[in-house]
Amino acid sequence: xxxxxxxxxxxxxxxxxxxxxxxxxxxxxxxxxxxxxxxxxxxxxxxxxxxxxxxxxxxxxxxxxxxxxxxxxxxxxxxxxxxxxxxxxxxxxxxxxxxxxxxxxxxxxxxxxxxxxxxxxxxxxxxxxxxxxxxxxxxxxxxxxxxxxxxxxxxxxxxxxxxxxxxxxxxxxxxxxxxxxxxxxxxxxxxxxxxxxxxxxxxxxxxxxxxxxxxxxxxxxxxxxxxxxxxxxxxxxxxxxxxxxxxxxxxxxxxxxxxxxxxxxxxxxxxxxxxxxxxxxxxxxxxxxxxxxxxxxxxxxxxxxxxxxxxxxxxxxxxxxxxxxxxxxxxxxxxxxxxxxxxxxxxxxxxxxxxxxxxxxxxxxxxxxxxxxxxxxxxxxxxxxxxxxxxxxxxxxxxxxxxxxxxxxxxxxxxxxxxxxxxxxxxxxxxxxxxxxxxxxxxxxxxxx
Amino acid sequence: xxxxxxxxxxxxxxxxxxxxxxxxxxxxxxxxxxxxxxxxxxxxxxxxxxxxxxxxxxxxxxxxxxxxxxxxxxxxxxxxxxxxxxxxxxxxxxxxxxxxxxxxxxxxxxxxxxxxxxxxxxxxxxxxxxxxxxxxxxxxxxxxxxxxxxxxxxxxxxxxxxxxxxxxxxxxxxxxxxxxxxxxxxxxxxxxxxxxxxxxxxxxxxxxxxxxxxxxxxxxxxxxxxxxxxxxxxxxxxxxxxxxxxxxxxxxxxxxxxxxxxxxxxxxxxxxxxxxxxxxxxxxxxxxxxxxxxxxxxxxxxxxxxxxxxxxxxxxxxxxxxxxxxxxxxxxxxxxxxxxxxxxxxxxxxxxxxxxxxxxxxxxxxxxxxxxxxxxxxxxxxxxxxxxxxxxxxxxxxxxxxxxxxxxxxxxxxxxxxxxxxxxxxxxxxxxxxxxxxxxxxxxxxxxx
Numbered sequence: 001x002x003x004x005x006x007x008x009x010x011x012x013x014x015x016x017x018x019x020x021x022x023x024x025x026x027x028x029x030x031x032x033x034x035x036x037x038x039x040x041x042x043x044x045x046x047x048x049x050x051x052x053x054x055x056x057x058x059x060x061x062x063x064x065x066x067x068x069x070x071x072x073x074x075x076x077x078x079x080x081x082x083x084x085x086x087x088x089x090x091x092x093x094x095x096x097x098x099x100x101x102x103x104x105x106x107x108x109x110x111x112x113x114x115x116x117x118x119x120x121x122x123x124x125x126x127x128x129x130x131x132x133x134x135x136x137x138x139x140x141x142x143x144x145x146x147x148x149x150x151x152x153x154x155x156x157x158x159x160x161x162x163x164x165x166x167x168x169x170x171x172x173x174x175x176x177x178x179x180x181x182x183x184x185x186x187x188x189x190x191x192x193x194x195x196x197x198x199x200x201x202x203x204x205x206x207x208x209x210x211x212x213x214x215x216x217x218x219x220x221x222x223x224x225x226x227x228x229x230x231x232x233x234x235x236x237x238x239x240x241x242x243x244x245x246x247x248x249x250x251x252x253x254x255x256x257x258x259x260x261x262x263x264x265x266x267x268x269x270x271x272x273x274x275x276x277x278x279x280x281x282x283x284x285x286x287x288x289x290x291x292x293x294x295x296x297x298x299x300x301x302x303x304x305x306x307x308x309x310x311x312x313x314x315x316x317x318x319x320x321x322x323x324x325x326x327x328x329x330x331x332x333x334x335x336x337x338x339x340x341x342x343x344x345x346x347x348x349x350x351x352x353x354x355x356x357x358x359x360x361x362x363x364x365x366x367x368x369x370x371x372x373x374x375x376x377x378x379x380x381x382x383x384x385x386x387x388x389x390x391x392x393x394x395x396x397x398x399x400x401x402x403x404x405x406x407x408x409x410x411x412x413x414x415x416x417x418x419x420x421x422x423x424x425x426x427x428x429x430x431x432x433x434x435x436x437x438x439x440x441x442x443x444x445x446x447x448x449x
Numbered sequence: 450x451x452x453x454x455x456x457x458x459x460x461x462x463x464x465x466x467x468x469x470x471x472x473x474x475x476x477x478x479x480x481x482x483x484x485x486x487x488x489x490x491x492x493x494x495x496x497x498x499x500x501x502x503x504x505x506x507x508x509x510x511x512x513x514x515x516x517x518x519x520x521x522x523x524x525x526x527x528x529x530x531x532x533x534x535x536x537x538x539x540x541x542x543x544x545x546x547x548x549x550x551x552x553x554x555x556x557x558x559x560x561x562x563x564x565x566x567x568x569x570x571x572x573x574x575x576x577x578x579x580x581x582x583x584x585x586x587x588x589x590x591x592x593x594x595x596x597x598x599x600x601x602x603x604x605x606x607x608x609x610x611x612x613x614x615x616x617x618x619x620x621x622x623x624x625x626x627x628x629x630x631x632x633x634x635x636x637x638x639x640x641x642x643x644x645x646x647x648x649x650x651x652x653x654x655x656x657x658x659x660x661x662x663x664x665x666x667x668x669x670x671x672x673x674x675x676x677x678x679x680x681x682x683x684x685x686x687x688x689x690x691x692x693x694x695x696x697x698x699x700x701x702x703x704x705x706x707x708x709x710x711x712x713x714x715x716x717x718x719x720x721x722x723x724x725x726x727x728x729x730x731x732x733x734x735x736x737x738x739x740x741x742x743x744x745x746x747x748x749x750x751x752x753x754x755x756x757x758x759x760x761x762x763x764x765x766x767x768x769x770x771x772x773x774x775x776x777x778x779x780x781x782x783x784x785x786x787x788x789x790x791x792x793x794x795x796x797x798x799x800x801x802x803x804x805x806x807x808x809x810x811x812x813x814x815x816x817x818x819x820x821x822x823x824x825x826x827x828x829x830x831x832x833x834x835x836x837x838x839x840x841x842x843x844x845x846x847x848x849x850x851x852x853x854x855x856x857x858x859x860x861x862x863x864x865x866x867x868x869x870x871x872x873x874x875x876x877x878x879x880x881x882x883x884x885x886x887x888x889x890x891x892x893x894x895x896x897x898x
Contacts (some may be wrong), residue, residue, distance in 0.1 A: 009604070009613070009632040010630075011630065011631070011643050012634070012642060013645055014646075016644055016645065016667065017649045020649070021652075023666060027652070066635070073634075118648065123610075126604060126605050126610065155459070156570070156574035156578070157772075159579050159607070159612040159763065160575070160579055161575065163612050166609050180461050182461050182518075182519075183457040183459075185522075192461045194461030194463075194464075195462050196462055197567075197570075198776075198790050199466075203470075203476070203563060213469060214469060217468070218465065218469075228790060229894060310769045314763070314769050315768075319608070320608075326648070327651050341651070445678060
């Protein structure tokens with residue numbers, strides 16, 4: 001997004017390690033990025049962020065001012081000279097944007113000299129973690145809305161500007177219909193939405209004259225915010241203003257932004273219908289998330305579309321994924337030795353470079369198998385090659401294509417994995433060959449430590 | 450931060466309203482930004498973000514490509530010509546960075562033509578909301594650590610790059626000692642920290658040889674990560690490696706990143722002490738927040754410093770503030786008419802341009818009073834003027850000064866408001882004059898609607 005060079009966006013330890021590797025050894029290694037477990041109530045993740053990863057790796061280089069800064073921090077001149085000419089020279093595989101990801105499945109896999117693998121860690125994690133989080137959150141909200149349109153209203157509550165842009169893009173991937181964020185609309189060519197705030201109503205002598213002014217400028221294809229003073233009176237004012245200005249019983253919508261949405265939406269629907277505004281839609285915003293939308297729809301709320309801000313923009317309830325980036329293999333004596341971390345049972349990782357195989361039956365996803373990278377299994381290989389020897393092989397698809405892919409994928413994922421509360425766990429198996437490698441590595445580690 | 454022009458970073462409705470105002474009326478108004486209520490268990494907020502607000506307003510202008518985009522979205526050429534020459538021309542008051550803020554107190558107050566007041570809304574909210582959130586979260590974590598050093602480890606889990614930078618800056622304001630984020634260190638001149646990851650240990654034939662290599666390069670003033678395989682064996686390996694390479698019982702620290710921190714830190718302390726490494730510090734990271742730190746210290750964990758990532762970077766548990774930005778007065782017939790929103794009791798606002806008065810007694814803060822802007826009360830005026838007629842009057846203080854101010858303020862705030870669980874509510878009164886204005890406005894609104 002921001003074209004600033006982000007080479008220095010890393011954790012300090014990546015550089016201290018890199019200098020150590022530079023002095024001692026810089027073998028070819030595999031690192032993999034994966035999510036250990038899903039947030040509570042989440043049954044799947046939708047991969048997002050790969051396009052930014054491609055751009056980052058393509059542009060990766062340290063600038064003079066970066067190196068000057070590092071020199072002041074005590075790094076060696078020889079090491080800095082090495083960094084100066086450092087570009088990404090390795091291979092990258094990834095699960096494409098818009099595809100499902102489940103726990104322990106590598107989303108990114110890099111094969112590169114150790115130093116490169118190490119210093120991309122922070123950017124990789126930050127990018128995949130956040131965008132995957134938001135794409136998934138958006139899809140959960142749309143699910144709860146039973147397919148009704150949902151717009152990203154999160155710009156003001158997102159965690160920074162960059163976050164707001166990524167939220168708009170990732171929510172669109174995750175089935176939002178668009179965003180209120182104009183900058184995001186411009187950058188990503190997203191549909192943008194919005195009409196008026198309470199302040200608009202407040203600057204006029206009364207609500208009805210505010211609505212009339214608005215309708216004169218914007219016509220009937222607009223949405224009037226009816227809850228500045230009293231929602232039901234506001235609805236009547238909207239109807240009267242439309243009759244007086246438009247002359248027909250035609251108004252695109254009214255928006256409710258406070259109060260009891262079940263009670264008010266039913267009442268507003270009644271008033272609209274009774275007055276012949278049957279086609280006028282009711283938009284709801286304010287404090288919504290997938291659980292509230294589910295609840296109010298179950299209680300019969302008459303809402304046609306939703307604007308969701310805070311809970312979408314920060315993924316409230318699950319504001320980060322339990323993602324990690326681990327060394328899984330090192331080339332030693334000409335062959336790749338699988339590696340793993342074992343200190344804590346919960347954080348134990350699967351060793352070796354892997355592949356994710358996805359199985360379908362009768363048009364539905366039935367299971368994934370995590371196997372060795374070189375294993376030949378019949379499922380679809382989910383990790384596809386993105387870079388080869390530092391060259392980008394992959395052409396990121398358009399957002400529209402990714403969004404369509406998400407919609408197709410959601411149709412293939414059985415309902416029980418999509419429930420917004422207590423979903424079943426999608427079956428992710430580990431291949432026998434991989435399990436065997438794991439046992440061998442464990443034995444070896446126990447000897448060593 | 451990012452020098453990109455952010456004029457288009459706004460919600461679409463701000464522009465549709467602005468075009469309506471452009472055609473109809475553009476009076477001088479007051480808007481105020483405030484937080485309705487604090488997150489659960491939070492007793493105060495520490496204001497942050499003002500420096501970015503200053504930079505934004507100073508640089509605010511629409512570029513040609515912005516206007517081209519808006520033209521395609523259907524805005525009038527006359528309005529676009531107006532936007533082309535639009536610069537901030539108003540006055541701004543703010544509570545300075547590092548000062549406490551309590552519910553309903555204006556943090557920002559702008560007096561400007563309505564269109565300007567409206568189109569800054571999203572940037573103002575996004576900026577103040579997030580940075581205030583993180584500065585406060587950091588101070589809560591340091592509180593739970595009973596003053597032990599705490600480092601921001603959140604770069605990989607922050608919600609985007611921009612977020613990670615703001616997290617580093619705001620946590621430093623909120624009493625963190627520094628960050629692992631190198632780019633943030635460079636930009637904001639923050640102390641940066643970090644040593645090694647598990648992957649470093651894994652690339653060597655065994656743990657001890659990894660430590661020896663490290664010590665040969667970095668010397669004794671370093672921290673060895675001892676939990677890659679087995680924490681207690683790792684500690685012994687660290688001791689042996691130090692003896693062999695350094696030749697003295699001197700090592701800055703060891704870091705634990707998994708397992709039971711109470712049990713392990715006590716055991717590691719024992720092993721270190723028994724072997725004469727009494728001055729070696731124990732650093733703890735992984736899954737910490739203010740509640741966990743409080744809990745493990747109460748259970749006697751022997752930890753000297755903390756690295757906190759996810760929960761700090763996304764303010765887990767409270768990932769957004771309930772902030773809003775409301776029109777509070779309009780100049781009509783030559784005088785300012787106070788305005789408020791009433792649709793829902795909970796969201797009712799205080800009308801009119803206000804001032805926050807803070808009272809001290811015996812070196813402690815005792816209460817705040819929210820009064821009318823022109824009221825003369827004896828408390829310290831917390832809203833200070835930042836811009837006058839579009840000119841910046843204010844010189845943002847250095848980060849070091851803001852951080853020091855926070856430390857002084859925390860000493861003045863009685864303990865009961867600083868508790869990390871169930872703090873008392875700091876008394877925020879509303880002045881009699883302001884209450885009277887509110888009653889009058891309410892009467893007026895009821896007549897109108």
